[in-house]
Amino acid sequence: MTNPSLILPQYHKYLNGAPVPFSRRTRRNSEFCLVALVFVSLTIICFGAVFYLPEFKASYGGTINNVYKHIQNAGPELLLPPHGNAKHDGVLEDPHAAWDKKALFAKIDEDYLDKRKVLERPDTGDAFKQNINVKNISFYPHAESIVEHNDIGQNNENIELRQRRDKVKEMMKHSWDSYVKYAWGKNELKPVSKHGHSGSVFGSANMGVTIVDSLDTLLIMGLNDEYKLGRDWVANNFTLENVKIDISVFETNIRFIGGFLSCYAMTGDTIFRDKAEYVAKKLLPAFKTPTGIPHSLVNLKSGNSKNFLWASGSSSILSEFGTLHLEFVYLSDITGNDIYRQKVETIREFVRGLDRPNGLYPNYLNPITGKWGQRHVSLGALGDSFYEYLLKAYIQSNGKDLIARDMFDDAMASVMDNLVQTSASGLTYLADMRFDRLEHKMDHLTCFAGGMFALAGESLGSDSSKHYSELGASLTETCHIAYDKTATKLGPEAFRFTDNNEAVAVRGNEKHNILRPETIESYFVLWRLTHDNKYREWGWEAAQAFEKYCKVSGGYSGIRDVYQIDTIKDDVQQSYFLAETLKYLYLLFSDDSLIPLDKWVFNSEAHPLPVRDQNSLYRMYQSEGVVL
Structure with missing residues (x-):
């Protein structure tokens, strides 16, 4: 039997004269005080914490607005767009659902790229940076490519040089963007008509010649988004x-x-x-x-x-x-x-x-x-x-x-x-030979030889080196004069040397310019080997001429007659304009450490x-x- 004296005292409350057992609803005065004290303490702590937040101290009442702005800046991943009237196949579509679908596909693509199997990792060490002079060149789909140019300084000459290089980069972007917009996947672009060109050496087959030809130029210029677009096409469509x-x-x-x-x-x-x-x-x-x-x-x-x-x-x-x-x-x-x-x-x-x-x-x-x-x-x-x-x-x-x-x-x-000739006025040129008879004509294509001979003089280290170098410089000057004698300052497809004309196109089918690179190529090589500033000046004259007479809203076009200011456009943006002409111009205005000729x-x-x-x-x- 339980001892009554060991039972804890029970407190009762009387209601209508009858005792009522103690419950959660009944409290003593001391308990009420304890609960009140805890509640007040918690209240003080909470309000104090909020008050001492940095944003709250800086501007009372601004916390909510600032938080909202942060969420806005986080992008569409957090905030859905406002209601609209989006349609899909002619049917009104819930804009939230449309956005969710787009975000889902983007996430799938991102995961796919991240998990793409890489067989070999590229070299990103010091040797790589030395050989191509970049910081984190674009190893798709990750890092950005930032081309370093050591010749950029604060003096007027270097600022001007940077402006020229940026102008060439702008020309490249206009050429590329126009191709993407009007001829994507086609071989080349008709910049006046604004559609694909099917009359190239590859005919009507859609092989994306311009895409492949442009990729390394885009890399060198640091146009990474454009490069990634082209790289994706190669991986998925070529x-x-x-x-x-x-x-x-x-x-x-x-x-x-x-x-x-x-x-x-x-x-x-x-x-x-x-x-x-x-x-x-x-x-x-x-x-x-x-x-x-x-x-x-x-x-x-x-x-x-x-x-x-x-x-x-x-x-x-x-x-x-x-x-x-x-x-x-x-x-x-x-x-x-x-x-x-x-x-x-x-x-x-x-x-x-x-x-x-x-x-x-x-x-x-x-x-x-x-x-x-x-x-x-x-x-x-x-x-x-x-x-x-x-x-x-x-x-x-x-x-x-x-x-x-x-x-x-x-x-x-x-x-x-047999072929090296000197004109009456002292111009050096390379003639053609047909059945042991000389034809005193130089193709624009031949203008590459100035750079070739100069490179031979630098590379071979033979008894002929000096003669190679001098011949390269002389041929390059002749090609420049052929440019300088035209109204547009762009060279003709071929030029002749006769008693009455030197370095001038005579026949109608020789007067056109189709955005060829050979003369610019020789300017670039001669600049790298001699650092004679005239080659940069000549290159800049050509760049300005391309911009003035060949640029149209849909890209760059060749012209029919370099001796006429208001000449007809041929309506073809050649893929080699992006692969060669603009690349050589860009390198001409860049530091020697960008694609160095010894590497x-x-x-x-x-x-x-x-x-x-x-x-x-x-x-x-x-x-x-x-x-x-």
């Missing part, structure tokens, strides 16, 4: 599977393979290496000839190849089969597949073993019989880049390709003996390729699959 036409082996090599290889070297993005090899494999059937000299054209569907009907005796063209070496050798080095190197070395060995009239290389060679075609020799159309690639193969190999150097020296000795060599479409053993971005393939 294909040759639906192309059923004959395409040029030469043009496909210098623009597509060269463009992809340049982007791979600069970024380490393996999509470009893989695309370059994909294209190269499509070209290999053209090499199936008795001599190994490839045909000019290959059909991507059937694999059949042939030469142009107009080429002498169904011959292949010197400047075309001779302008594969840089790309194919580099492709073998980064893929470990030696087939590409073998193809171009077979070409070289065959050509090297042929007898040459007057020590010169004719422009036509039959790939079946191995015999020279029509005796036409030129450093302009049909011949030009064959000689360029002999010199640049030697440079690309870091001086190890001695066969290329010997072939170049031998060829240039014959060129100087990079430009292919015939101005796509920079790294010099082996001098540039850590060469990314040589290793047997275990690791790329350096």
